[in-house]
Amino acid sequence: MSTRTAERRDRLRATAAAAGLDAVLVTNLLNVRYLTGFTGSNGALLLRTDGTDLFGTDGRYTTQAGTQVPDVELLVDRGTELALARAAVAGGATRLGFESHAVTVDGLRGLEQATGEGGSAVELVSVRRAVEALRAVKDDAEVDALRQACAVADRALAELAAEGALRPGRTEREVGRELDARMLTLGAESPSFETIVATGANSAIPHHRPDATVLRDGDLLKLDFGATVAGYHSDMTRTLVLGHPADWQRELHDLVAAAQAAGRAALAVGADVRAVDAAARDVIAAAGHGEHFTHGLGHGVGLEIHEAPALAAAGAGTLSAGMAVTVEPGVYLPGHGGVRIEDTLVVTDDEPELLTLTSKELLVL
Numbered sequence: 001m002s003t004r005t006a007e008r009r010d011r012l013r014a015t016a017a018a019a020g021l022d023a024v025l026v027t028n029l030l031n032v033r034y035l036t037g038f039t040g041s042n043g044a045l046l047l048r049t050d051g052t053d054l055f056g057t058d059g060r061y062t063t064q065a066g067t068q069v070p071d072v073e074l075l076v077d078r079g080t081e082l083a084l085a086r087a088a089v090a091g092g093a094t095r096l097g098f099e100s101h102a103v104t105v106d107g108l109r110g111l112e113q114a115t116g117e118g119g120s121a122v123e124l125v126s127v128r129r130a131v132e133a134l135r136a137v138k139d140d141a142e143v144d145a146l147r148q149a150c151a152v153a154d155r156a157l158a159e160l161a162a163e164g165a166l167r168p169g170r171t172e173r174e175v176g177r178e179l180d181a182r183m184l185t186l187g188a189e190s191p192s193f194e195t196i197v198a199t200g201a202n203s204a205i206p207h208h209r210p211d212a213t214v215l216r217d218g219d220l221l222k223l224d225f226g227a228t229v230a231g232y233h234s235d236m237t238r239t240l241v242l243g244h245p246a247d248w249q250r251e252l253h254d255l256v257a258a259a260q261a262a263g264r265a266a267l268a269v270g271a272d273v274r275a276v277d278a279a280a281r282d283v284i285a286a287a288g289h290g291e292h293f294t295h296g297l298g299h300g301v302g303l304e305i306h307e308a309p310a311l312a313a314a315g316a317g318t319l320s321a322g323m324a325v326t327v328e329p330g331v332y333l334p335g336h337g338g339v340r341i342e343d344t345l346v347v348t349d350d351e352p353e354l355l356t357l358t359s360k361e362l363l364v365l
Helices: 002-018 029-036 059-068 080-090 105-119 130-135 140-162 172-185 200-204 247-265 273-286
Strands: 023-026 044-048 054-057 073-076 095-098 123-126 196-199 220-225 227-229 236-241 298-300 307-311 324-327 330-333 337-340 343-346
Touching: 002 023, 002 029, 002 044, 002 130, 023 029, 023 080, 029 044, 029 130, 044 080, 054 059, 054 080, 059 073, 073 080, 080 095, 080 105, 095 105, 105 123, 130 307, 140 172, 140 220, 140 227, 140 236, 140 324, 140 343, 172 196, 172 220, 196 200, 200 220, 200 330, 200 337, 220 337, 236 247, 236 337, 247 273, 247 324, 247 330, 247 337, 247 343, 273 307, 307 324
Parallel strands: 023 095, 054 073, 095 123
Antiparallel strands: 023 044, 044 054, 196 220, 220 236, 298 307, 298 324, 324 343, 330 337
């Protein structure tokens, strides 16, 4: 891991040098993990363009930092971020980058005070989401973690379906808890997010939270869930039918499946994220359901369940090899029911690699 994280730090170092910065203070914990391997609850990184980086944490994590971040000098101080900022000044930094999206107003005032002590002339410069931009393209180890996370989710659903756990008479909450427990049993660190179980009319609510609603024969059952493995998140949605499906349910599922296939086919190196969204959205709009597809087509996945890039009409940028994204169109008929089909995939120089392998055929239980 140390070699991999060192390479990541060097990429950020190049970005910082190109922007004329002497150092960057990284405080977002997931970005700290990405750049150092540290998984504790208090840690920050002072990345210097001259290569003399400094990792900060408090006394609770001295041993852990020594194990996880052996290749970066350690500073132990409860006031980690301000201590690193002072270290930057002491080292002669005059332009210090910081993660403006991760710093509060009070935090910024603290940084201004810490870097201005003794009359130091230090300019604080936002690096915006520079680390997130690096994180958008996954390396081989990250893709392998995503594969494992997707495999856990695939197997958990397959086992529950085979055991008859998805049946009329059970509540959404019961199914959600059992799905979560099965993923943990199969090796997940945690669910990727609060599992969505939505049956009947609730399936028309894109992010319905499972409640005491009882599964009934003839209902749609939408399951949106994922597993976290080695810090990386999977994301998958499948919509099932309990009992004999009605014609409208089959037609709705067929439409969403066609849109999802179009979205997957549009994933290619250099593709504009808005064009990928449009590829799926146009299929749904042509069928007269444009107003019933109420969210973006997908998003990046990795150390966060939602990260760059955004596959949406309001998105920006193009796809690169190594980006891990979801493709998840849905059609939601309020008060009636809805269908969403979602996969996690990795963009490659050839066909995208599908990581969620559960069948997308309409499963009738």
